[in-house]
Ligand SMILES: Nc1ncnc2c1ncn2[C@@H]1O[C@H](COP(=O)(O)OP(=O)(O)OP(=O)(O)O)[C@@H](O)[C@H]1O
């Protein structure tokens with residue numbers, strides 16, 4: 269069964285076709301990835317899926333419901349939540365209060381939302397930081413907080429926009445089981461990711477976007493061996509990275 273079905277969606281900004289005629293299906297319970305060079309339209313596609321942007325053409329179905337053009341908070345109520353590539357927590361508020369913002373979607377009462385926030389913090393290894401202002405977190409901590417705020421909405425589908433960006437190799441290693449744990453906990457995950465090692469390790473299926481269009485899909489090793497994909501990345505210095513991460517995985 270597909271949790272999300274995107275049918276032929278397009279979105280232009282003036283003359284720029286940021287997303288063009290993209291269709292994809294996300295099976296329930298899967299961990300899949302969306303990759304592509306900078307400016308390919310990945311974040312725009314997430315914004316269209318989650319309702320932050322309206323498609324010019326096409327339709328989006330979530331859990332069998334046509335959600336095309338529906339507002340983000342209504343989609344979140346249905347169980348579709350995204351994270352943001354640029355994380356912006358409420359800096360002066362505590363980690364607990366920040367996570368509670370997400371939990372308020374499901375819990376009207378303040379004490380219940382705060383309690384739910386603590387449970388989510390435990391799952392994401394943020395328990396020791398609950399009383400700290402968000403401003404005091406490291407980059408890795410802020411990434412976890414962004415994940416926690418999204419998870420606190422109790423999503424069925426989480427769209428993760430580069431949750432590993434800015435992390436060092438050790439922090440990435442620590443984050444991989446966290447992402448995997450979300451899926452083990454019953455959440456379907458679609459992630460935008462430039463860290464190929466993570467894509468190779470986590471994703472069952474990968475979609476490749478270039479200049480607004482889907483140019484390839486398949487298993488991680490299938491897409492990284494696809495000449496069109498390598499071509500799309502050339503000039504961005506990524507072709508070599510793709511090959512290297514494959515060698516690491518296959519070693
Ligand atoms: N609100 C907007 N108004 C005008 N142009 C936009 C807007 N949002 C995105 N774009 C443009 O659309 C294209 C796709 O941008 P998008 O942010 O979706 O790419 P991306 O694949 O997420 O890139 P990155 O890997 O760098 O995050 C880019 O050329 C970008 O400049």
Ligand SMILES: [Mg+2]
Pocket residue numbers: 310311312353
């Ligand atoms: Mg982006």
